[in-house]
Amino acid sequence: MSTVTVLTIASTQKAPKAGRIRAFLKKDRILTACLAGVLLLFLIVLIGPMVWPIDANAVSLADKLQPPSAAHLLGTDSVGRDMVARLLVGARNSLGAGLIIALIGAVLGALTGLLAGAFGGWVDTALTWLTNSILCFPTIMLAMAVVMAFRPGIEAVVIGLSIHSFPWYMRTLRGEVLRISSLDFIRSTRAIGAKERRVLFVHIFPHLISTMILQMAAVFGAAVLSLAALGYLGLGAQPPTAELGAMITEGQQYFLTGEWWVAAFPGLILLIAVSLTTVIADRAREVLDPRGEYVASE
Numbered sequence: 001m002s003t004v005t006v007l008t009i010a011s012t013q014k015a016p017k018a019g020r021i022r023a024f025l026k027k028d029r030i031l032t033a034c035l036a037g038v039l040l041l042f043l044i045v046l047i048g049p050m051v052w053p054i055d056a057n058a059v060s061l062a063d064k065l066q067p068p069s070a071a072h073l074l075g076t077d078s079v080g081r082d083m084v085a086r087l088l089v090g091a092r093n094s095l096g097a098g099l100i101i102a103l104i105g106a107v108l109g110a111l112t113g114l115l116a117g118a119f120g121g122w123v124d125t126a127l128t129w130l131t132n133s134i135l136c137f138p139t140i141m142l143a144m145a146v147v148m149a150f151r152p153g154i155e156a157v158v159i160g161l162s163i164h165s166f167p168w169y170m171r172t173l174r175g176e177v178l179r180i181s182s183l184d185f186i187r188s189t190r191a192i193g194a195k196e197r198r199v200l201f202v203h204i205f206p207h208l209i210s211t212m213i214l215q216m217a218a219v220f221g222a223a224v225l226s227l228a229a230l231g232y233l234g235l236g237a238q239p240p241t242a243e244l245g246a247m248i249t250e251g252q253q254y255f256l257t258g259e260w261w262v263a264a265f266p267g268l269i270l271l272i273a274v275s276l277t278t279v280i281a282d283r284a285r286e287v288l289d290p291r292g293e294y295v296a297s298e
């Protein structure tokens with residue numbers, strides 16, 4: 001089979017084009033709104049501290065537990081720190097850590113999934129055994145073990161959650177590599193003498209990107225929730241560092257005594273971030289999965 005024929009076959013296997021994705025986004029208003037919401041949320045936490053230049057750790061006991069007002073738009077916490085400033089920093093820490101966990105998991109999962117699916121044999125067996133062993137541990141328990149091995153803090157939590165996230169990528173991508181490897185254009189590429197490294201990274205890997213994006217959206221939401229849970233337990237960000245889970249922990253004792261804003265606003269941001277990414281992961285699957293048929297909802 002000629003090289004031209006191989007390239008022709010490969011061209012029919014491409015992932016969704018940008019034009020097709022734009023067409024689906026125009027149809028699916030919910031997906032478009034959620035994507036815009038996530039982008040807006042990240043934009044706010046990035047530029048917010050420049051627009052609201054108040055020290056998130058500045059203590060003012062005279063202003064403690066002040067309700068929302070013109071001076072403090074979202075009130076103050078138990079030691080008089082401005083809640084807007086705390087929320088901007090806390091959301092940036094939580095969302096940034098969730099994004100880092102999703103990216104680390106994607107890189108490790110892509111490498112292990114490519115190796116396991118392409119080489120098989122003892123490589124596949126060893127990597128499958130490793131990932132299954134990691135998945136035997138609940139997410140929070142494994143992250144807690146890593147935190148205890150180092151010291152409580154966001155860095156240790158990111159390491160623990162990243163370790164637990166990459167097996168999900170690996171299991172999904174391994175199956176995709178096996179499926180794509182059985183297609184005619186991959187067999188033809190190997191038949192004309194292409195090196196295995198080129199086959200993996202030039203012909204197979206581009207077809208895994210859409211699957212990785214979907215998995216990243218799901219992992220991001222789960223990572224933010226797990227980070228908040230560990231912060232709630234006191235194993236995440238340590239005082240005075242702001243983080244959504246830790247802020248909820250600090251404010252829960254005041255929720256029923258009238259100072260609801262201390263815990264409510266961090267919880268609301270957490271709810272919005274996780275809900276948006278969950279909807280995106282669910283609805284974008286139909287757009288990015290080349291094997292599925294997409295039906296947009298108005």
